[in-house]
Amino acid sequence: MTEPLLSVQNLRIELNTRDGVAPVIDDFSFDLFPGEAISFVGESGCGKSMTALGIMGLLPDGVGKIASGSINFAGEDLATADDKRLRNIRGNEISMIFQEPMTSLNPVYTIGEQIAEVLRAHQGLSRQASWSKAIELLDAVRIPNPQARVSDYPFQMSGGQRQRVMIAIALACEPKILIADEPTTALDVTVQAQIFDLLNDLRKQTGTAIILITHDMGAVAEMAERMIVMYAGRKVEEGPVQQVIDNAGHPYTQGLISCVPHILEKLTTERQTLQEVPGIVPSLRDFGKDQCLFATRCKYVSEKCNNVRPTEIEFESSQTVACWHTERKQ
């Protein structure tokens, strides 16, 4: 078995809130292998983006910090690395694209300058060399007529094109890991398909590993090989994508899958009954308690769920579940 590219062990990220310190990420571990695409799935407020920001060293200053655990990237612990080193890694070896292509580009610089900036900072390219590389990159993300578009400002581009520019910036230095935080939520479905195809092609060409953050199970199925379902800052399930979709072990995963009306191969007059997951994600105050945090919304809840945090159990081959009631399905 190959060495993981990124290995996160027992990560705990704490946030300062009005009610004291809350662990937004609590004892979270996962591995990412070279060239692999994995996905973090869950509702908003479950810590998906926080994990990404933690890996990137971008936690909000003075509010969030990595309290314990390690983030091992190519033999180096990012959790304890200093700012200078992290700045070197960000955009160079690990890059990130964000949800809102409208707000993540600087409106007063041309897109060419924004792409070239990365190349100058990390690869020491000259002005001219970085500019022509920027044009190449625009071509690689399939922006038509890149020679002319390179001097456009973000407002002159459509949402899909802006997201392509973001991808060009993120991939400029051929990073080993690309974190895509809901990259298509703000885009139309046909544009989303274009972006997914682009990411898949670029991944094949460059061998970049991808962490996709999303709540759309369809997108997960399309893009990733392995998924990690997160709930309230904890990992509740992990496994190969199709296996988890067909046979989810955790009630939360089951809920996430069956609460969405899916388009199946053949539509019939019969309509799927949408299973509701009652209630909402607990407030930060309750994070970190020694119990199953999903218990308040779970129909299988028992005494034990309210008193002890479930441990991860291997549920089927290479599928782990953190639930006291996994045996109910067998």
Place this chain on the structure above:
Amino acid sequence: MSSIKTPLLTVENLGVRFPIKSNMFFKQKTYLYAVDDVSFEIQRGETLAIVGESGSGKTTAALATARLVTAYSGNITLDNTDMLQIQKEKLRQARTKVQFIFQDPYSSLNPRLRAEEIVKEPLNSLTKFSSKKKQTLVDELFKAVGLRPEQQRLFPHQFSGGQRQRIGIARALATQPELIICDEPVSALDVAVQAQILNLLRELQSKYELTYLFISHDLGVVQHMCDHIAVMYMGKIVEYADRLSLFNSPLHPYTSALLSAIPSVDKKRRENTKRILIPGDPPDPINPPLGCRFANRCPVAQDICFKEEPLLNQIKSGQKVACHLVDKEAKSPLSNLD
């Protein structure tokens, strides 16, 4: 009422345009035709979905239906009332019959009003009920949408996103409307909460015999909610069909592309659906191209598509398509493509 089924809402040749900042010197006004010659009808108790990408005119068409934007041409008949001709008191009465549920439950509720006052607002402005009757209605509505009576006194910020959308639904139901226009009612909500709202909407539909005009870009949700679908592209309806025809045998290349773009959890569907890529973006809506508006992105476009605008033709029962390349055999023009 006659025994023949008359549609609750009939929209004929609707056109909505917005003036674009005119040139100061020549005073020549240019318009953006947001909705161009759109016709549809909805039977009582049914759901019509309008789908399309952002900017395709679906929301504008819905707003015009409730006369929240002014149509410059066409006819809208709601329950035998000509919506475009009536004024003042008549319009007020007609508006009790058509209500809106908005996309964003965070910005569509007045933050300074209590939940009960929000729900009472349409009653205050559109009806002459006594305050006692209004309160009884509010009590009923809170129960119907699954909120507790003591929550009436709370302000919007004290509710979660799903609960806020419930308040929005209660407000839409307050005047006992016949038609409810749901404009992306769940797209701002978390996935797990979406199911709660969709189930509630369906339950209310059968309970109060409501008719929905459902606007969404999420085809999974649309497939779950609707009976008929109108697909819009750049202000025009390109395909209009019942649920099964549209999803199982789409005819317009744009519809096929839209359907093939949806990521699916169904492995069989992923393997059997060929992704139909439509490159680029829609053309400039201010100067729409001659001929078919989809032609420049269409994988099978012919000469005629760039010259002549296709009309919405009935191809088979329950399916209308605006495409030159769909013949009488109702074969998708994409079927020759490999």
